[in-house]
Each structure stands twice: as structure tokens, then as C-alpha cells.
Amino acid sequence: xxxxxxxxxxxxxxxxxxEFTAEVTRWxxxxxFSDGLxxxxxxxxxxxxxxxxxxxxxxxxxxxxxxxxxxxxxxPLFRHTVEGDDDMSAHIRTALTAVNLSxxxxxxxxxxGTWQGIYLWEHRQQPHSRHVRLHFIGE
Amino acid sequence: xxxxxxxxxxxxxxxxxxEFTAEVTRWxxxxxFSDGLxxxxxxxxxxxxxxxxxxxxxxxxxxxxxxxxxxxxxxPLFRHTVEGDDDMSAHIRTALTAVNLSxxxxxxxxxxGTWQGIYLWEHRQQPHSRHVRLHFIGE
Amino acid sequence: xxxxxxxxxxxxxxxxxxEFTAEVTRWxxxxxFSDGLxxxxxxxxxxxxxxxxxxxxxxxxxxxxxxxxxxxxxxPLFRHTVEGDDDMSAHIRTALTAVNLSxxxxxxxxxxGTWQGIYLWEHRQQPHSRHVRLHFIGE
Numbered sequence: 001x002x003x004x005x006x007x008x009x010x011x012x013x014x015x016x017x018x019e020f021t022a023e024v025t026r027w028x029x030x031x032x033f034s035d036g037l038x039x040x041x042x043x044x045x046x047x048x049x050x051x052x053x054x055x056x057x058x059x060x061x062x063x064x065x066x067x068x069x070x071x072x073x074x075x076p077l078f079r080h081t082v083e084g085d086d087d088m089s090a091h092i093r094t095a096l097t098a099v100n101l102s103x104x105x106x107x108x109x110x111x112x113g114t115w116q117g118i119y120l121w122e123h124r125q126q127p128h129s130r131h132v133r134l135h136f137i138g139e
Numbered sequence: 140x141x142x143x144x145x146x147x148x149x150x151x152x153x154x155x156x157x158e159f160t161a162e163v164t165r166w167x168x169x170x171x172f173s174d175g176l177x178x179x180x181x182x183x184x185x186x187x188x189x190x191x192x193x194x195x196x197x198x199x200x201x202x203x204x205x206x207x208x209x210x211x212x213x214x215p216l217f218r219h220t221v222e223g224d225d226d227m228s229a230h231i232r233t234a235l236t237a238v239n240l241s242x243x244x245x246x247x248x249x250x251x252g253t254w255q256g257i258y259l260w261e262h263r264q265q266p267h268s269r270h271v272r273l274h275f276i277g278e
Numbered sequence: 279x280x281x282x283x284x285x286x287x288x289x290x291x292x293x294x295x296x297e298f299t300a301e302v303t304r305w306x307x308x309x310x311f312s313d314g315l316x317x318x319x320x321x322x323x324x325x326x327x328x329x330x331x332x333x334x335x336x337x338x339x340x341x342x343x344x345x346x347x348x349x350x351x352x353x354p355l356f357r358h359t360v361e362g363d364d365d366m367s368a369h370i371r372t373a374l375t376a377v378n379l380s381x382x383x384x385x386x387x388x389x390x391g392t393w394q395g396i397y398l399w400e401h402r403q404q405p406h407s408r409h410v411r412l413h414f415i416g417e
Contacts, residue, residue, distance in 0.1 A: 003313055003416060005384050035144070037176070037274055041381055043392075043394065044393075045329070045331040045391070045394055053184040056219055056221075059219050061219075062217045065216055070209075070348075071344070075344075077347065078344075079336040079339055080337045080340050091331060091337055091340070097235070099394075103178075104180055104274035111272040112182065113181075133382055134382075137314070139142070174283070176413055191369065192323040197358040198358050200358075201355070201370070202369065208355065235374055241317050241380045243317055245413075250411040252322055254323055255377075
């Protein structure tokens with residue numbers, strides 16, 4: 001039984017979803033992990049990790065459009081306004097989703113379904129550099 | 140320290156919650172797992188895994204009714220419409236909940252509270268066959 | 279490789295967020311865990327675990343205010359009303375967030391970002407005593 005850690009630094013282009021399944025798969029392959037548990041932890045409070053459909057790109061656009069309507073930037077309800085109109089809405093979008101994921105790895109492959117990809121969801125309007133910590137335990 | 144994998148295939152009867160705590164518990168007992176971590180990963184993007192109250196069945200009906208009102212089937216906002224009125228809403232319901240869960244196992248028992256059960260939440264209107272990958276690491 | 283379990287019992291003062299990062303960190307330090315995976319599981323269905331901003335306290339007030347508007351206590355949609363106006367809304371708030379978290383621990387430190395704290399989010403109006411099961415696997 002062994003463990004390994006890694007950190008991915010992912011650049012975003014502002015609000016929206018960016019797939020990074022390939023970066024995660026590459027780390028598994030480089031280390032020749034066979035069987036175990038992979039955990040991803042995003043070290044931010046205004047972006048999310050999400051497993052979603054990797055086929056039609058309209059799904060990602062619709063996800064983002066729905067969340068933009070559900071959680072309005074600059075909602076007059078918000079007290080926390082000093083970091084801009086999209087900051088408190090970004091925190092709420094993060095609370096409604098997740099910042100960590102745990103995915104089994106079996107015979108060298110993530111247990112993802114055929115249509116599942118791993119996404120970083122940027123909730124701020126401006127581009128950011130986002131850090132995702134990876135942990136593997138297994139063989 | 141050891142690991143084990145399993146896959147449950149669960150039939151759904153269309154939109155709604157189905158408990159499968161018993162199937163998970165049976166796998167733990169058959170393998171005589173004592174102490175460790177159980178991870179469940181659902182291999183789909185239009186259904187969820189959820190830990191919820193297992194007492195009053197009205198709770199599940201209310202959860203589903205609330206989500207149906209929050210995320211409308213056939214919302215004119217959606218671009219992704221080719222797979223039917225309930226497909227994009229199903230993806231959003233999945234994003235608002237989760238597809239993986241990690242639950243400690245201690246002295247052979249899941250660390251669930253008295254009122255907690257493990258549910259598969261089908262978000263599509265039609266019945267589906269859903270695959271849940273299980274992973275255990277521990278002793 | 280070793281494992282350990284612990285249970286934190288946290289008192290809440292009614293609806294709202296309470297940070298308990300310090301209690302988790304203390305358990306890691308007392309046990310001299312170096313590298314591994316920490317899992318937290320909340321044993322209730324009307325409260326959540328959340329990783330959120332630990333700087334401006336207004337963020338927590340806004341989170342709670344947004345959720346109170348999104349999921350109305352006593353919504354006439356609800357069938358499950360026997361436990362009070364805030365019970366079914368609490369179950370929905372739990373479904374929209376999470377009851378378990380998995381965070382890597384590296385060289386004795388949680389992989390949390392600078393602004394991340396671990397919170398218990400009480401969704402009921404009255405104070406409660408909430409049980410969080412902790413599990414560590416690693417070295």
C-alpha cells in the first residue's frame with residue numbers, strides 16, 4: 001500500500017467549466033497506480049469541482065446559465081460586497097456544488113462512467129489560477 | 140490493510156429516490172470488513188447519490204417536488220434539448236447534489252446516523268439501470 | 279499504514295454556520311498524523327458540512343440568508359410538516375450541500391487553502407448537538 005500527492009495548477013478564462021480529466025489520468029498513468037482511491041481537493045471558495053457530461057458542450061453552457069439565474073451577481077440581499085458583484089454569488093455557487101471528489105481507481109482506470117468528465121468550475125468573472133490537490137492511496 | 144471493489148446495478152422506476160443501504164451493508168458483511176473507508180461512485184450524469192432521512196417517505200416526495208419546481212423540465216433557458224425535456228434538468232439536479240460519497244466503516248458498521256439512509260436519486264422521468272461502483276480500503 | 283476514528287460532538291446555537299477547523303486540526307496534531315486522507319461524516323439529515331471562506335463573517339450570514347430565501351420554511355409544497363416549519367426545509371438544504379468531506383493531509387497539515395475553513399451548518403432554528411465522525415487513513 002502506498003500514497004502519493006500532487007498539485008495541479010489550472011488557469012481559468014473567467015466563469016465557466018473547464019475539463020481536466022486528461023491531467024488527472026496522466027498523473028495516474030505516470031505513477032502506474034493500479035487500484036486505490038483518488039481524492040481531489042480544490043483549495044478555493046469561489047470555484048468548484050464537478051463530475052459532469054463530457055459530450056455536448058451545451059450542457060456546460062446551460063449549467064452555467066442556470067446557476068447565473070439562480071444566484072444573481074450583485075443580489076441586494078448580499079452584505080459581503082467589497083470584492084465585487086460576482087464574489088458572494090461565487091461563494092454560494094461553491095456551497096451548492098463541491099470542492100472535493102473521491103473516485104475509485106481500478107486496474108489503472110478511474111471509475112468514471114462513459115459520459116463523465118472531471119471539471120473545474122470557475123465562478124468568478126475574471127480569469128484565475130486554481131490549485132487542485134490530488135491524493136492517491138492504494139497499490 | 141486491504142482493498143475491495145464491487146459494482147451494484149440498481150433499476151429505477153423513473154424520477155424519485157430509491158434506498159439501497161441494505162445492498163451496501165450486505166457487501167460489507169459478506170466481506171467481513173471491520174474498519175475502513177467506503178466510497179460510492181455513481182457512473183452517471185443524470186442521477187445522484189444522497190444520504191437522507193429514512194423514516195417518513197414524505198421527505199423523499201418533498202425533496203423531489205422541490206427540485207422539480209427549482210429546476211423546470213423544458214426550461215426555455217436550455218440549449219441542450221435533444222435528449223428530451225427532462226435531460227438538462229437532470230444534469231442540473233446532479234450538479235446540485237453529488238455522485239460520490241465517502242462513509243467510514245467502524246467495527247463492521249457504516250458510520251450513518253440513526254435516521255440516515257443511502258439513496259439513489261433518479262432524475263430522468265423514464266426507468267433506468269444505474270451503476271454504482273463501491274470501493275473499500277481498510278481491514 | 280494506520281487508521282484512526284474519532285467523534286466530535288458540536289453544539290449549535292440554531293440556524294447558521296459554525297467553524298470547527300481547530301477541533302479537526304487538534305485531532306490531527308494529537309495523533310501526529312503526517313500523510314493521509316481525512317474523512318468527515320455528519321450523522322444527521324438536517325445539517326451540513328461545508329468548506330467555506332473563513333475571513334469575512336458576512337459571507338456566512340449571506341450564505342444562510344440566500345438559502346433561507348431559496349428554501350422557504352413552511353413552504354405549502356411540503357407534505358412533511360409534523361416536525362415543524364423548518365424541518366423539511368432543513369432536509370432540502372442538506373440535500374443541496376453535503377454531509378461528508380474528504381481532505382488530504384500532507385506533512386501534518388490539511389490541504390485547505392488559505393481562506394478555507396471547515397464548517398458545521400445547522401439548518402434547524404433550535405440549537406442542536408451534532409455528531410461528526412472522523413476517519414484517518416495514512417501514516
